[in-house]
């Protein structure tokens with residue numbers, strides 16, 4: 638029997654929900670991009686955000702990360718810290734001289750405050766996060782020298798270093814070759830195995846099939862939500 642804890646615009650919210658989106662509207666200037674998004678994203682699992690270009694996936698990730706204020710509705714999550722947003726490797730400037738270790742340590746900045754005085758624990762977290770993404774041997778390298786796949790794994794480590802219960806990724810495997818893509822998807826699976834909730838935007842049906850839950854957006858509205866096979870079937874009906 639499904640256990641209901643609260644009501645979300647008349648929808649049941651099962652126990653085990655990490656994030657509740659309740660009637661989210663959001664946009665840019667006068668343009669309304671997200672329109673009344675209601676959804677429940679399961680804790681400790683991967684949710685794949687699907688939809689055509691411009692359907693609002695990145696905007697929704699921004700709202701989930703607390704970087705983009707909704708004009709209506711609310712986001713509730715059960716963690717103490719706000720969700721960690723992992724940048725796409727192509728979105729990060731490589732003009733600055735930055736070691737891999739320093740790039741991951743930036744994930745600690747919000748905790749450190751103005752003086753950014755790191756402790757032994759901060760260093761241990763950075764080491765652990767690099768190990769979790771298989772990049773411990775890259776720690777002393779310059780971020781700019783890395784391949785796209787290596788950069789993406791380092792950015793995931795930066796997100797993990799925030800020690801949030803929720804990790805948000807915007808097309809983390811886009812532009813990577815098959816081996817690098819597979820490695821990123823395997824890391825995402827391993828992250829959820831330790832209890833972290835992952836939400837990632839993707840155009841990749843294989844990545845969606847590996848997810849525990851899918852949310853399909855169409856022109857800023859939820860077109861389908863649920864198990865991957867059901868949502869992918871709904872998606873194929875629209876193409």
Ligand SMILES: Nc1ncnc2c1ncn2[C@@H]1O[C@H](COP(=O)(O)OP(=O)(O)OP(=O)(O)O)[C@@H](O)[C@H]1O
Nearest residue numbers: 665668670688689690691692693694695696697838
């Ligand atoms: N910073 C911005 N300023 C103005 N409009 C924006 C901005 N970012 C996105 N948009 C618009 O919002 C709509 C949704 O964009 P969004 O990037 O959220 O979609 P998406 O589903 O992530 O697309 P893609 O798959 O191409 O990344 C689009 O019409 C886009 O042009």
